[in-house]
Amino acid sequence: MSGSAPVIRLRSVGHRFGSHEALRDLDLTVHAGQRLAVLGTSGAGKSTLLALLNGSLEPTAGSVEVFGENPARLSAARRRQLQRRIGSVSQEFALIEQVRVLHNVNAGRLARWSTARALASMVWPHGLGEVREALDRVGLGWALHERTERLSGGERQRVAIARLLVQAPELVVADEPVASLDPVRAAGVLDLLGTLPTAGTLVVSLHQPSLAREHCTRVVGLRQGQIVLDRPAADVSSAALDDLYALA
Numbered sequence: 001m002s003g004s005a006p007v008i009r010l011r012s013v014g015h016r017f018g019s020h021e022a023l024r025d026l027d028l029t030v031h032a033g034q035r036l037a038v039l040g041t042s043g044a045g046k047s048t049l050l051a052l053l054n055g056s057l058e059p060t061a062g063s064v065e066v067f068g069e070n071p072a073r074l075s076a077a078r079r080r081q082l083q084r085r086i087g088s089v090s091q092e093f094a095l096i097e098q099v100r101v102l103h104n105v106n107a108g109r110l111a112r113w114s115t116a117r118a119l120a121s122m123v124w125p126h127g128l129g130e131v132r133e134a135l136d137r138v139g140l141g142w143a144l145h146e147r148t149e150r151l152s153g154g155e156r157q158r159v160a161i162a163r164l165l166v167q168a169p170e171l172v173v174a175d176e177p178v179a180s181l182d183p184v185r186a187a188g189v190l191d192l193l194g195t196l197p198t199a200g201t202l203v204v205s206l207h208q209p210s211l212a213r214e215h216c217t218r219v220v221g222l223r224q225g226q227i228v229l230d231r232p233a234a235d236v237s238s239a240a241l242d243d244l245y246a247l248a
């Protein structure tokens with residue numbers, strides 16, 4: 001696997017918010033098929049790292065390459081093409097609250113559709129079978145015609161996962177995708193993310209090391225914006241985790 005071209009390559013990456021250095025001197029290579037968990041205390045830089053990977057943020061130092069391309073050097077059109085290959089789940093889920101669930105799930109396909117087809121779909125939804133199947137897989141088959149604003153936080157989180165299933169990306173970048181879920185549903189969602197048929201590669205930030213060990217192949221630990229742990233998930237010891245989460 002390490003012989004294949006990496007899906008992600010970060011070289012000496014840093015990110016500053018004004019005078020605050022959120023990430024420093026990160027080198028990271030992720031190959032197709034890896035399921036990488038990013039762990040670390042609150043404020044360690046996990047969301048910042050994931051935002052660099054899905055192209056919503058540019059590094060202030062070093063270079064980020066995803067599928068061999070540096071998003072910061074691409075035209076807007078090429079960057080959109082690259083972003084279609086990446087499925088993102090954010091902490092806020094990025095759903096449209098006032099529409100029915102099926103439209104939010106169908107939005108996973110918008111990048112593949114013409115504007116006319118996307119607009120027509122708001123009135124006459126296309127591909128309902130695929131949307132229904134995705135909702136079934138996250139346990140929300142009953143919610144197809146519900147208004148999104150009526151769902152609970154955990155249900156919304158699963159709608160965002162269903163949208164990802166419909167998008168069928170090659171790389172999934174998920175920022176705390178199970179934060180509002182009960183333990184059984186959290187495990188189910190991580191199973192789904194790890195086995196998306198098209199997406200060999202997953203980068204997921206988590207607050208529960210046990211989920212990382214169970215559902216991921218590799219664990220990267222961030223502390224004050226630097227990588228202090230990078231090991232196969234099966235080899236991450238409790239002592240290493242205690243170190244990672246120790247109060248500074």
Ligand SMILES: Nc1ncnc2c1ncn2[C@@H]1O[C@H](COP(=O)(O)OP(=O)(O)OP(=O)(O)O)[C@@H](O)[C@H]1O
Pocket residue numbers: 017020021022040041042043044045046047048049
């Ligand atoms: N837009 C911003 N402006 C200024 N500082 C920011 C901004 N976003 C993040 N930071 C700071 O950068 C650091 C890293 O933040 P980040 O959100 O990446 O951490 P995190 O590990 O994801 O935390 P959490 O687990 O609480 O979500 C923190 O100190 C945070 O306060």
